[in-house]
Amino acid sequence: MEGRxxxxxxxxxxxxxxxxxxxxxxxxxAEITSIHRLTEQENLYRLQVVDPxxxxxxxxxxxxxxxxELPGIGEAPFSxxxxxxxxxxxxxxxxxxxxxxxxxxxxxRGLHVGLRGPFGTSFPMASMAGQNLLLIAGGLGLAxxxxxxxxxxxxxxxxxxxDILYGAxxxxxxxxxxxxxxxxxxxxxLHLTVDSxxxxxxxxxxxxxxxxxxxxxxxxxRGGDFASRTHAVVCGPPVxxxxxxxxxxQEEVPMQKMFVSLERRMHCGMxxxxxxxxxxxxxxLSGPVFDYWTVMxxxxxx
Amino acid sequence: xxxxxxDREELGRLFALLAPLGxxxxxxxxxxxxxxxxxxxFAEVADFEALCLDYGTTALPAKAYVLPYRERLAAxxxxxxxxxxxxxxxxxxxxxxxxLHACDINAFNKxxxxxxxxxxxxxxxxxxxxxxxxxxxxxQPRPACFCRSMGADxxxxxxxxxxxxxxxxxFVEILSSAAFNLVRKIAARDPEEDDxxxxxxxxxxxxxxxxxxxxTTDLTKILDLEFQSEVWQQWGAxxxxxxxxxxxxxxxxxxxxxxxxxLDLQSAxxxxxxxxxxxxxFAAVAGGHNFRPTSHARLKYRYYHKHRGFVEAYxxxxxxxxxxxxxxxxxxxxxxxxxxSVRGGxx
Numbered sequence: 001m002e003g004r005x006x007x008x009x010x011x012x013x014x015x016x017x018x019x020x021x022x023x024x025x026x027x028x029x030a031e032i033t034s035i036h037r038l039t040e041q042e043n044l045y046r047l048q049v050v051d052p053x054x055x056x057x058x059x060x061x062x063x064x065x066x067x068x069e070l071p072g073i074g075e076a077p078f079s080x081x082x083x084x085x086x087x088x089x090x091x092x093x094x095x096x097x098x099x100x101x102x103x104x105x106x107x108x109r110g111l112h113v114g115l116r117g118p119f120g121t122s123f124p125m126a127s128m129a130g131q132n133l134l135l136i137a138g139g140l141g142l143a144x145x146x147x148x149x150x151x152x153x154x155x156x157x158x159x160x161x162x163d164i165l166y167g168a169x170x171x172x173x174x175x176x177x178x179x180x181x182x183x184x185x186x187x188x189x190l191h192l193t194v195d196s197x198x199x200x201x202x203x204x205x206x207x208x209x210x211x212x213x214x215x216x217x218x219x220x221x222r223g224g225d226f227a228s229r230t231h232a233v234v235c236g237p238p239v240x241x242x243x244x245x246x247x248x249x250q251e252e253v254p255m256q257k258m259f260v261s262l263e264r265r266m267h268c269g270m271x272x273x274x275x276x277x278x279x280x281x282x283x284x285l286s287g288p289v290f291d292y293w294t295v296m297x298x299x300x301x302x
Numbered sequence: 303x304x305x306x307x308x309d310r311e312e313l314g315r316l317f318a319l320l321a322p323l324g325x326x327x328x329x330x331x332x333x334x335x336x337x338x339x340x341x342x343x344f345a346e347v348a349d350f351e352a353l354c355l356d357y358g359t360t361a362l363p364a365k366a367y368v369l370p371y372r373e374r375l376a377a378x379x380x381x382x383x384x385x386x387x388x389x390x391x392x393x394x395x396x397x398x399x400x401x402l403h404a405c406d407i408n409a410f411n412k413x414x415x416x417x418x419x420x421x422x423x424x425x426x427x428x429x430x431x432x433x434x435x436x437x438x439x440x441x442q443p444r445p446a447c448f449c450r451s452m453g454a455d456x457x458x459x460x461x462x463x464x465x466x467x468x469x470x471x472x473f474v475e476i477l478s479s480a481a482f483n484l485v486r487k488i489a490a491r492d493p494e495e496d497d498x499x500x501x502x503x504x505x506x507x508x509x510x511x512x513x514x515x516x517x518t519t520d521l522t523k524i525l526d527l528e529f530q531s532e533v534w535q536q537w538g539a540x541x542x543x544x545x546x547x548x549x550x551x552x553x554x555x556x557x558x559x560x561x562x563x564x565l566d567l568q569s570a571x572x573x574x575x576x577x578x579x580x581x582x583x584f585a586a587v588a589g590g591h592n593f594r595p596t597s598h599a600r601l602k603y604r605y606y607h608k609h610r611g612f613v614e615a616y617x618x619x620x621x622x623x624x625x626x627x628x629x630x631x632x633x634x635x636x637x638x639x640x641x642x643s644v645r646g647g648x649x
Contacts, residue, residue, distance in 0.1 A: 020423075021375070024422065024423075024425045025389045029385075071387070072380065072563030072570030073561055074559075074561045075559060075561065095589070097588035110383050264585070264587060265585070265586065268559065272422065279603075279606050299606065300594070
C-alpha cells in the first residue's frame with residue numbers, strides 16, 4: 001500500500017481539487033429561448049445550450065432528468081420533456097411550486113440558466129420496439145411522458161398500437177393541448193379524462209379516473225395477446241401509480257414491462273446527497289425510471 | 303504488514319516529524335462534564351503534550367475535517383442575463399490524524415465507498431482523503447460501544463500506522479511506505495515473542511470488556527419483515543426529529559444544497575450543508591408532498607439505510623457502533639435498543 005501523505009508537493013504532482021470540482025460542478029449555460037404558457041401554473045421553457053459543441057454533446061434518453069440552476073436562487077431536478085434527437089435544445093415543462101419555479105415563472109426569455117446532467121435511467125425505448133405501448137399520465141406526469149411521445153412520433157413504425165391515457169384535475173389543467181391533433185395524426189390514440197368539469201360547461205369529454213379508461217381499453221381487446229405484447233409507461237402522482245399498476249398486473253401485463261418514473265427532490269443527481277433515497281436506492285442513479293417489479297421491492301416507493 | 307515496537311518517548315519524535323507536513327488533528331481535552339469527567343474532542347494540535355491518546359471517545363467525530371458541515375461548492379459572478387460559475391475553494395494543507403480509534407478509521411473507509419465510488423467521486427473529499435495521514439490508536443470499550451457487533455472494532459486498512467499501547471511501549475502496525483519511512487527516522491525495533499504475547503493479551507482483554515451487543519443475524523431480512531412493526535411508531539413518538547444523531551455520526555454524509563445571492567446582487571454562492579434524514583423536510587418535494595412526513599417514518603428510514611440498504615449494497619452496515627448517536631440523543635434513543643426491539647417485536 002502506498003503512503004497517502006504527500007511528503008513534498010512535487011511528489012504527487014499536486015492535487016487537482018479545483019479541476020476535479022470544476023468537472024463535478026460542471027454546469028453548462030443554456031439560454032431560455034422561449035417561454036410558452038401552457039396553463040395557469042405551468043410553462044414550457046425552451047432552452048438552448050449556449051456552446052454549440054456542448055449542445056451537440058448534450059444527449060439524453062426519454063425519462064432522464066437534469067438539474068436546472070439559477071445562480072443565487074437554487075438548483076432543482078426536472079425531467080426533460082423534449083425529443084432526444086434535439087439534444088441540447090431541451091424543453092422543460094415546469095409548474096410553479098416553490099421558490100425556484102416561482103422565480104422562473106417571472107423571468108423573460110434571453111436569461112441564461114445552468115444545466116447539469118442528464119442524469120438517471122430512462123424508458124428503454126429500443127427494447128419496447130415491435131410492441132404495443134400504453135402511455136399513462138396523470139397531471140404533471142405528462143412532462144416526462146412527452147419525451148416518450150416525441151420519440152414514438154419520430155419512430156412510429158417501431159411500435160404497434162400506441163395509446164395515451166391522460167388525466168388532469170380539470171380541463172384548464174390539461175397540458176400540451178395544442179399538440180393533441182398532431183399526436184392523433186401520427187396514429188396515436190389519445191384518451192383524455194378530467195377529475196371534474198364543473199368549472200367548464202364546454203367540456204364534452206370524459207370525467208373520471210384514468211383507470212376507468214384503462215379497464216375499458218382492456219375489455220375491448222380481451223382474448224388476444226394484447227396484454228403480453230404491451231409495454232406500459234406510467235407517470236403521475238403516487239396514488240395513481242398504485243391503482244394503475246394494480247390494474248395492469250390484473251390484466252397480466254408483465255411487471256418487467258411496466259415502467260414508472262418516481263418523483264424525488266434530488267440535491268446532487270449523482271448519488272451523494274441521499275435526498276432521493278428510497279430505502280437506500282438512489283432514485284437519481286437507479287431511477288427515476290424503474291420497472292414495476294423493482295418498485296414493488298422498494299419500501300415506501302409509491 | 304510490517305510490525306515494530308517503539309518506546310513511549312519516541313511518539314513525541316514521530317509527532318515532531320509529522321507536524322511540519324500538514325495540519326495535525328488529534329484528541330484533546332476540551333471540557334469536564336457535570337460529574338467532573340474529562341470530555342474530549344478533535345482539534346488541531348500544535349504541541350504533542352496537548353494530545354490525549356488515552357481518550358474514551360469524542361462527542362463529535364473526525365468527519366468534519368474531511369467532510370465539512372458547510373462547504374462552498376461554487377461562487378458566481380452575476381451580470382445582467384449572464385453569469386460565470388467559479389468552482390472552489392481550493393484544498394488546504396494535508397490532514398494528519400494522530401490517534402484515531404478503529405471505529406473512526408472504519409467510518410472513513412465506509413464513507414469512501416459512497417463518496418469515492420461510483421461514477422461521481424466527490425472531489426473535495428477525494429483530495430482530502432488522498433493526502434491524509436492516519437495514526438491509529440487502540441482503545442478500551444465504553445458502555446455505549448458496540449463496534450464489535452458492527453465489525454468495526456479493528457481497522458484492517460485506512461491507516462498509515464496503528465499504535466497499540468503495551469504499557470511502556472507501543473506495538474506499531476505499519477501499512478504505508480510513508481509511515482515506514484517515518485518510523486525509520488525514530489528508534490524502533492522488531493517485535494519479539496514477548497511483544498507478540500503482550501499484544502495478543504491486550505487485544506483479548508479488550509474483547510472481554512464489551513458490555514453492549516447488537517445481534518445482526520439476518521438483520522436485513524428482519525428489518526424488511528418488520529417494516530410495518532408497531533415499534534417504529536413507539537420510537538417515532540420519542541424522536542424529536544432534531545438531527546443530532548446525524549450530526550454526531552461519523553458515517554452520515556447526506557446533505558442539502560442552497561444558493562445565496564450577495565447583497566450587491568453581483569455575486570452568489572452555492573453552499574453544501576450536511577443534513578439529516580430525520581429533519582422534517584428531508585424527503586419533501588415541490589408542491590408540498592412529503593414522502594416521510596412522520597417522525598417514525600424518518601427514524602425508520604435512517605435504520606433501513608444504515609442497517610439494511612447499505613448492507614445489501616456493500617456487505618456491511620453504515621454504522622461503526624461508536625455509540626455517539628445514542629449518547630447525544632436528547633430522547634435517549636440508542637441503536638442497540640432500537641434494533642433489539644425490532645428483533646423482539648416489542649420495546
